[in-house]
Amino acid sequence: MKDVLVNLEHISKSYGNQLVLDDLNLYIRENEFLTLLGPSGCGKTTTLRILGGFEQPDKGRVIFEGQDITNLPANKRQLNTVFQKYALFTHMTIAENIAFGLKIKNKSKSYIDDKIKYALKLVNLDGFEKRMPDSLSGGQQQRIAIARAIVNEPKLLLLDEPLGALDLKLRQDMQYELIRLKNELGITFIYVTHDQEEALTMSDTIVVMNQGYIQQIGSPERIYNEPENAFVADFIGDSNIIGATMIRDRLVEILGAKFDCVDEGFGENKPVDVVIRPEDVMLVKPEEGTIEGVVTHLIFKGVHYEMEVMAAGFEWLVHSTQMCAVGTKVGIKVDPFNIQIMNKPESEDEEAAKLDE
Amino acid sequence: MNKKMLSLPYLFWCAAFILIPLFMVVYYGITDKTGAFTLENICAIATAEHSKALWISILLSLISTLICLLLAYPLAMILAHMNVNQHSFVVLIFILPMWMNFLLRTMAWQTLLEKSGVINSVLEFLHLPALNIINTPSAIILGMVYNFLPFMVLPIYNSLTKIDPNVINAAKDLGANGFDTFIRVTLPLSVPGIISGITMVFVPALTTFVISTLLGGSKILLIGNVIEQEFTQTGNWHLGSGLSIVLMIFILFNMILSAIFDKDGEGNTL
Amino acid sequence: MRNAAKKIYITLIFIFLYAPIVTLIVLSFNASKSRAKWGGFTLKWYQNLFKNQDILNALWNTLLIAFLSAFIATVIGTIACIAIQSMKKRNRTILIGITNIPMLNAEIVTGISLMLLFIVLGMNFGFLTILLAHITFNIPYVILSIMPRMKQLNPSTYEAALDLGASHMKAFFSVTFPDILPGILSGFLMAFTMSLDDFIITHFTKGPGIDTLSTKIYTEVKKGIKPEMYALSTLIFLTVLVLLILVNRSPKEKDV
Numbered sequence: 026m027k028d029v030l031v032n033l034e035h036i037s038k039s040y041g042n043q044l045v046l047d048d049l050n051l052y053i054r055e056n057e058f059l060t061l062l063g064p065s066g067c068g069k070t071t072t073l074r075i076l077g078g079f080e081q082p083d084k085g086r087v088i089f090e091g092q093d094i095t096n097l098p099a100n101k102r103q104l105n106t107v108f109q110k111y112a113l114f115t116h117m118t119i120a121e122n123i124a125f126g127l128k129i130k131n132k133s134k135s136y137i138d139d140k141i142k143y144a145l146k147l148v149n150l151d152g153f154e155k156r157m158p159d160s161l162s163g164g165q166q167q168r169i170a171i172a173r174a175i176v177n178e179p180k181l182l183l184l185d186e187p188l189g190a191l192d193l194k195l196r197q198d199m200q201y202e203l204i205r206l207k208n209e210l211g212i213t214f215i216y217v218t219h220d221q222e223e224a225l226t227m228s229d230t231i232v233v234m235n236q237g238y239i240q241q242i243g244s245p246e247r248i249y250n251e252p253e254n255a256f257v258a259d260f261i262g263d264s265n266i267i268g269a270t271m272i273r274d275r276l277v278e279i280l281g282a283k284f285d286c287v288d289e290g291f292g293e294n295k296p297v298d299v300v301i302r303p304e305d306v307m308l309v310k311p312e313e314g315t316i317e318g319v320v321t322h323l324i325f326k327g328v329h330y331e332m333e334v335m336a337a338g339f340e341w342l343v344h345s346t347q348m349c350a351v352g353t354k355v356g357i358k359v360d361p362f363n364i365q366i367m368n369k370p371e372s373e374d375e376e377a378a379k380l381d382e
Numbered sequence: 383m384n385k386k387m388l389s390l391p392y393l394f395w396c397a398a399f400i401l402i403p404l405f406m407v408v409y410y411g412i413t414d415k416t417g418a419f420t421l422e423n424i425c426a427i428a429t430a431e432h433s434k435a436l437w438i439s440i441l442l443s444l445i446s447t448l449i450c451l452l453l454a455y456p457l458a459m460i461l462a463h464m465n466v467n468q469h470s471f472v473v474l475i476f477i478l479p480m481w482m483n484f485l486l487r488t489m490a491w492q493t494l495l496e497k498s499g500v501i502n503s504v505l506e507f508l509h510l511p512a513l514n515i516i517n518t519p520s521a522i523i524l525g526m527v528y529n530f531l532p533f534m535v536l537p538i539y540n541s542l543t544k545i546d547p548n549v550i551n552a553a554k555d556l557g558a559n560g561f562d563t564f565i566r567v568t569l570p571l572s573v574p575g576i577i578s579g580i581t582m583v584f585v586p587a588l589t590t591f592v593i594s595t596l597l598g599g600s601k602i603l604l605i606g607n608v609i610e611q612e613f614t615q616t617g618n619w620h621l622g623s624g625l626s627i628v629l630m631i632f633i634l635f636n637m638i639l640s641a642i643f644d645k646d647g648e649g650n651t652l
Numbered sequence: 653m654r655n656a657a658k659k660i661y662i663t664l665i666f667i668f669l670y671a672p673i674v675t676l677i678v679l680s681f682n683a684s685k686s687r688a689k690w691g692g693f694t695l696k697w698y699q700n701l702f703k704n705q706d707i708l709n710a711l712w713n714t715l716l717i718a719f720l721s722a723f724i725a726t727v728i729g730t731i732a733c734i735a736i737q738s739m740k741k742r743n744r745t746i747l748i749g750i751t752n753i754p755m756l757n758a759e760i761v762t763g764i765s766l767m768l769l770f771i772v773l774g775m776n777f778g779f780l781t782i783l784l785a786h787i788t789f790n791i792p793y794v795i796l797s798i799m800p801r802m803k804q805l806n807p808s809t810y811e812a813a814l815d816l817g818a819s820h821m822k823a824f825f826s827v828t829f830p831d832i833l834p835g836i837l838s839g840f841l842m843a844f845t846m847s848l849d850d851f852i853i854t855h856f857t858k859g860p861g862i863d864t865l866s867t868k869i870y871t872e873v874k875k876g877i878k879p880e881m882y883a884l885s886t887l888i889f890l891t892v893l894v895l896l897i898l899v900n901r902s903p904k905e906k907d908v
Contacts, residue, residue: 079551099554106555112548116570125566126556177556389735389747392728396750399788403765404753410768457665460658474896475666480849481892482673482885485869489877490672493679493687500675528668581756589758592851596873606760613764613856623768626761637756 030055030181030213031076036085038071045071046082047237053181053215058207060216062224063234064260069217072234073183076215077106090180100129104181105174110190111166113158119145119169120154126177144172147206164195168202175210184216188223200226221261225249233257254367258300265303265341269366271295277366280337282316284359288366298367303344305363308334314356320349407630410623423624432608432625439605440632442519443587446526447534450583451576453527454534458575459568461535462542472539476532488525488596495521495597517599525593526583533582541575542568577643581636589629605629673889680882687877697883704880707868711884713779714848714864721786722843728787729794730836734824736795737802748795755792762789763856770857777859785857786847793846794839801835 029052036049046068053059061069074080075087078099087095094102105126114122120141127137145151148168158166167187174182184203188196204227207214218224224231225245233240233248233256241253252258255266269279274289279299291297311317318336325331330348334341336357349355414420426432461472479487494500495516502512515521545568553563591606598604605625612622680698684691701707732751736744754762766785775781805828813823851866858867869881 077551077555079554099551100557100559102555106552108548108552110546110548112546112552114549114552114567114571116573125553125558129557129562173552173556388731389739392732392735393747395728395788395791396747399766399769399784400750400753403762403769406768406772407761407765453665456661460662470900474900475669477845478893478896479669479673480845482676482889483865483869484849485851485866485873486676486877486881486885487672489869489873490675490679493675494671496688498688500671528672531665531669585756585758589760591760592870606758609760609764610855613767619764619768622764626764629758630761633756633758633761640756 028055029053030057030090031215032086032088033072033076034086034088036072036075036082036087038068038075038080038082045237046075049085049237049239051232051239051242053213055180056211056213058204058214058216058227058229060218060224060228060231061234062218062221062231062260063240064219066236067234068237069219069234070185073106073185073215073217076181077104077183078102103179104183105177105179106183106185107167107170107174107187109185109187111158111170113166113169113173115158117158118154119150119156119158119161122158122169123173123176125173130177140176144176147175147209148172148202163191164199167191167199171203171206175206175212179212181213181215184214186218187216188218188220196223203227225261233260235260251365252300252367255298255300258298258365258367263303263342263344265301265306265339267299267301267339269297269299271297271366275361277364280316280339282337284315284364285361286364286366287362288364291366291368296369298369300365300367301359301363303331303342304329305359306334306341306343306345307358307360308332308343308345308347308349308355309358311354311356314358316357318355318357320351320353320355323348323351407623407626410620411627412624414620423621424627426621426624427628432605435603435605435608436628438519438602439588442522442604443526443584446523446530446587447580447584449523449527450531450534451580454531454538454579455576458535458538458542461539473536476535479532484529485592485596488529488593491521491525491528491597492516495524516597517601519598519602521597522594522602522604525597526587526590529593530583530587533586534579537578537582538572538575541572541578545571574643577640581640585633585636588632676882677886677889680879680886682879682882685876685879697879698887701880701883701887704878706863707865707878707880707884710863710865710868713782713862714866717779717783717786717864718844718847721783721790721847722840724783725787725790725794725843726836726840729791729839730798730832732791733795733798733802733832734828736799748799751792751795753792754789755796759789759850759852760856763853766853767856777857778862781857781859782854782862782864785853786850789850789853790843790847793842794836797839797842798832798835801832805831 031053033049033051036046037044038046049068049072051072061072063069071080075082078094078097078101082095085095086093089103114125117125123141123144124137127140132140141154142151145153148171150165150168150172153161153165153169158169161169167190170187187203188199191199200223203214203216216224216227225248228245230242231245231248232242235256241248241257243251248257249261252261252264258264258266267279269277271277271288271291271293272283273293274291275286277284277286277288277297277299286299308314316336318334318341320332321335321340322333323330326344329344329346332343332345332349334343334355334357341357411423412419412421414422427436464472492499495513496502497512497514497516505512515524549567549571550563553567558566589606591604591610594602594604594607609622609625609629612618612625679687681693681695682689682691683694683696736747739747763785766781766788770777770781770784809827809831810823813827814820818826849866851870854864854867855870858864863871865881865884869877872878872881
């Protein structure tokens with residue numbers, strides 16, 4: 026296991042009487058690509074601003090490489106930020122923008138020139154030294170913002186929704202670009218986004234946040250396949266979240282029908298929530314399914330068909346490469362390992378899940 | 383549709399009440415009473431009396447502009463950091479005095495500055511030396527600063543509030559301390575506001591004749607006083623126009639300067 | 653510490669801006685006719701004010717000119733904005749440049765240039781010449797406050813109105829006009845204020861028989877200003893102050 030680079034301990038922050046972060050604990054390992062993911066107002070940007078030194082937490086400590094930097098001003102911290110909407114200095118050329126941090130540190134001119142060349146090459150914008158930020162496209166400005174930050178060789182790079190202002194195609198290209206950069210530079214990235222796809226694509230670790238609380242920390246696969254509560258399941262991808270009863274280990278009753286599953290240790294006759302991803306719902310002949318239903322909606326989505334099936338009073342969302350016309354009677358089957366059992370959320374999470382709808 | 387037609391009345395207005403009148407000033411300035419072409423009226427600026435008036439005007443207006451800038455910049459910074467939705471309140475503070483007649487407001491400084499006036503009473507109470515600036519150039523500078531300070535504050539305030547707070551954060555993030563951030567980022571980004579403020583203070587200060595009449599006694603003649611007298615007392619419109627052309631050259635220079643720095647015309651907003 | 657320094661600085665500037673105003677208000681209650689001496693509290697200047705026909709005439713002229721010039725400038729300015737907006741970029745730049753001349757030029761030059769124009773046209777100097785002059789210097793302020801709103805307009809809404817069958821007139825008044833209305837109103841107020849406070853341009857374009865408050869005060873400067881003038885200014889200032897406080901209060905109470 027790699028060394029811990031940053032440790033956030035018991036961080037709380039409120040604006041006025043609105044609590045934004047409540048006793049947040051989080052550590053980030055060296056060379057990790059960690060994403061803070063959540064809806065707007067979940068506290069992810071505040072967390073980033075506390076790391077960057079632009080906000081002071083009301084309670085708690087920020088530990089960076091073993092040192093308490095909670096009260097260290099932003100300009101003294103060994104980390105750099107890529108801001109939302111780039112925040113380039115519009116009165117300076119691209120070269121001057123990139124050189125800003127190095128000039129402050131009184132680096133020699135030849136060192137600075139080399140660094141500018143290197144950084145521009147790294148972000149694929151050779152020869153842009155003399156241009157002004159206004160004359161660049163959004164994607165190019167974004168690359169400059171990244172170049173401006175990384176020439177300072179920070180241990181940690183904070184990225185605040187850096188791709189939010191770009192269009193879809195460009196965003197996807199930049200995602201690969203960022204992964205490449207991270208691997209080439211070998212520095213730690215903390216990335217803030219509300220886009221779950223972005224988070225799944227790029228991260229080593231995802232921290233799902235809502236209403237100032239961490240909901241789940243884990244690898245993208247784990248977050249997607251084994252969401253710990255209804256909020257995470259709902260926020261990450263489409264899913265069928267159904268109230269159910271755990272009859273005993275490996276057997277759960279969903280909407281009156283008994284399904285085999287693989288989870289154990291929830292107790293007997295315990296109310297739980299189950300998550301079933303739409304691509305895991307198999308449509309079979311009515312008599313072969315565990316539950317019987319009727320297709321009510323059908324949309325062609327390119328890689329698959331999206332269908333809604335009314336079965337046992339619940340509208341199931343189904344993704345399948347096989348088409349079933351509206352009105353078709355079908356049976357629903359789910360493989361045991363595709364049924365994810367979760368404890369009923371605590372009241373706060375429940376509220377959060379509802380708010381998100 | 384007839385949007386082209388819509389512009390006609392305004393084009394007519396511009397021609398009739400802006401361009402033609404200016405042309406008349408130029409015409410009168412370069413002709414004599416018989417209508418013959420002459421440069422005498424413009425060259426009259428070189429006479430001792432006129433050049434002295436112009437020189438004092440330039441000096442006093444430059445000093446006032448500088449004082450306005452020094453007073454206004456910190457003020458604008460403080461105001462810009464105040465609550466965001468107080469914009470209208472800020473503008474209000476500076477517009478409100480205009481509802482009290484500006485001649486009266488300027489006159490009131492006489493009362494305040496007099497030998498046994500309010501200010502000197504306060505100074506005496508504090509055992510400070512008395513301020514005897516009434517009817518001196520200092521009083522005129524004070525009047526200029528007083529009247530034109532809002533024209534400096536508002537454009538600078540506007541340009542400061544337009545700076546994205548993240549740009550300031552970015553400078554700090556890259557290691558700049560408060561001073562560096564100000565010199566390298568805040569100040570350069572507020573240059574359009576500063577230039578616009580300078581234009582809006584310098585031009586009225588350079589050309590005023592009222593402030594000097596009210597606060598300078600009748601001892602100090604500014605170029606504005608000279609021109610005003612040519613029109614309302616001496617009745618030599620040709621000479622007055624000639625001197626106005628000289629003034630306009632300064633103004634034009636100032637306008638070009640502000641046009642270069644303020645491409646969108648943003649800073650001019652009152 | 654820093655906050656205290658900031659507060660002191662703002663307070664000092666505030667005193668600087670408002671000291672003369674307080675002085676004038678105090679003088680309006682001064683029984684002594686001299687500006688320099690305090691002769692006890694009196695309300696007699698307020699009583700005399702309403703008997704002084706000269707001052708009341710000047711007040712009426714000032715208000716009428718301010719209202720008419722601001723109103724006409726607002727109409728012309730609004731139409732001009734629509735026209736400017738639909739122009740090609742180069743023409744627009746030129747026209748906006750010309751528009752700004754009265755605002756950026758020295759008032760004395762604007763004043764004498766209009767004076768020369770009226771002389772050449774052989775006009776009688778009086779109410780009309782003052783009014784025309786005030787409209788001229790008010791227009792740029794109106795355009796300046798409408799133009800930003802105009803730029804923010806989404807052209808599609810106007811086209812949507814046309815698409816839904818509205819005439820150009822109808823589309824303008826039901827879609828564009830409400831959007832730029834705040835700009836129009838603030839432009840009107842700005843113009844009204846500017847006109848009210850103007851002296852220099854009025855000075856050059858007025859005739860012998862007519863006075864606004866400004867020109868009346870200017871002629872009184874040499875022989876001593878009548879205290880009734882202080883009383884009148886105090887009344888105007890306090891009226892505006894009260895109005896502004898009321899206007900600023902009312903929307904906030906709705907929020908609570």
